[in-house]
Amino acid sequence: MSKAAKRYGSVIKLNADKVAEYKALHASVWPAVLARLEKSNVRNYTIYYCAQLGLLFSHFEYIGEDFDGDMSAVGEDPVTKDWWKVCEPCQSPLNWEGPPPSEGGKGDWWQPMEEVFHDGHPASGYQ
């Protein structure tokens, strides 16, 4: 890896009646979905859940050179679209209008956050 990855953090609500379903889905994410993310240069993608606040928080690192292109490739992938169709009903985005991403809606389904601190020790490579 020639340079440090760029980090992305984002947040979305997890619907209270979908917690078990969401956890089960994410305990065995479809291999083609993971493969598409890897091909799109996403690494160390982690999702945390805060039960008290009903929120999901994600962190990932991007090691490519064309973020918009790589993310478009994710969004255009038919298996990923099917994956989103089962995940979207579990979530309530903070700011969204219109059809969800699986139906072609554009925007930040997951709300981006601002990085206010990093310790200066980013990953230098990934498994």
Place this chain on the structure above:
Amino acid sequence: MSKAAKRYGSVIKLNADKVAEYKALHASVWPAVLARLEKSNVRNYTIYYCAQLGLLFSHFEYIGEDFDGDMSAVGEDPVTKDWWKVCEPCQSPLNWEGPPPSEGGKGDWWQPMEEVFHDGHPASGYQ
């Protein structure tokens, strides 16, 4: 690094009147605070801020063998205690009673979150 790091995610409220102060503090964290974290085997420590929700989210990776011991060493470090003294008034923990950590209070000042997903591509080393 012989094995993958363990990831930790947590959340805390950032007081609305302290956003600028917190950001300024974290744009230039005291070197001794960073050094203590590094010595305590913390890596890739990232803090994100969601203005809409007034929340801070943190992600870090732990590469050591004695998490409790390493975290105690952080909490007993005099410079880190002074650092916490300036940071604590900026924050409102989700669940806390009694004196703050800088005054010896024990517990989760930052509320731990549950990891519900990882992509299988953790860091294999750090800068």
